[in-house]
Amino acid sequence: MGKTLYLVSLGCTKNLVDSEIMLGKLHEYHVADDPAEADVIIINTCGFIEAAKSESISEILEVHRQRKKDSLLVVSGCLSERYRKELAEQLPEVDIFTGVGDYARIDE
Numbered sequence: 001m002g003k004t005l006y007l008v009s010l011g012c013t014k015n016l017v018d019s020e021i022m023l024g025k026l027h028e029y030h031v032a033d034d035p036a037e038a039d040v041i042i043i044n045t046c047g048f049i050e051a052a053k054s055e056s057i058s059e060i061l062e063v064h065r066q067r068k069k070d071s072l073l074v075v076s077g078c079l080s081e082r083y084r085k086e087l088a089e090q091l092p093e094v095d096i097f098t099g100v101g102d103y104a105r106i107d108e
Contacts, residue, residue, distance in 0.1 A: 002028070002029070002030055003028065003029045003030065003039050003040065004029060004030045004031070004032040004037055004038045004039050004040070005023075005026055005029035005030070005031055005032065005038055005039070005040045005041075005042065006031070006032045006033075006034065006035045006037070006038035006040070006041045006042070006063075007019055007022065007023060007031070007041075007042045007043075007044065008041075008042070008043045008044065008059055008063065009044045010043070010044060010045055010046045010052065010055060010056055010059060010077070011044075011045065011046025011048070011052055011056075011077065011078070012046065012048075015044050015045075015046060015077055015078075018044060018076075018077070018100065019042075019044045022042060022044070022076070022106045025106050025107045026040075026106060026107055034066070035063045035066045035067050035068075035071075036066050036067065036068050037068070038067070038068070038071055039071055039072065040071065040072045040074065041063055041067055041071055041072065041073050041074065042074045042075075042076060042106075043056070043059055043060055043063060043073075043074070043075050043076070043077075044076050044077040045059075045060075045075060045076065045077035045078065045079035045080055046077060046078060046079060047077070047078045047079030047080075047081070047082050047083060048078060052079075053079060056077070056079045057079075057091075060073075060075060060091060060093065060094065061091075061093070064093040064094075072095050072096065073093060073094050073095045073096075074094075074095065074096045074097075074098060074106075075087065075091075075094045075096070075097050075098070076097075076098040076099070076100075076102065076106070077100065078100060080097045080098060080099060081099035081100045081101075084097045084099065
């Protein structure tokens with residue numbers, strides 16, 4: 001089957017477009033319906049209002065709980081862009097934090 005990818009897009013329609021860009025760059029991956037099946041998990045976060053921040057962090061923790069051993073958990077989006085340092089300190093569950101300017105290189 002090859003490499004598998006699970007992607008969650010939270011927040012605004014801009015995030016949905018950014019998620020589609022990432023999916024296009026990662027076209028060689030099979031998209032999984034379950035994080036427990038994925039080799040790579042991307043959570044495209046929102047961080048503009050408090051409710052969106054809470055939803056993003058809850059989703060990160062829930063997906064981490066479900067993920068398979070040795071999968072890669074990537075957090076992207078505006079929450080990651082705005083609070084990368086704080087999130088890296090508080091969420092050791094996350095393997096990679098990327099910002100909104102990194103989507104064109106997500107396959108790296």
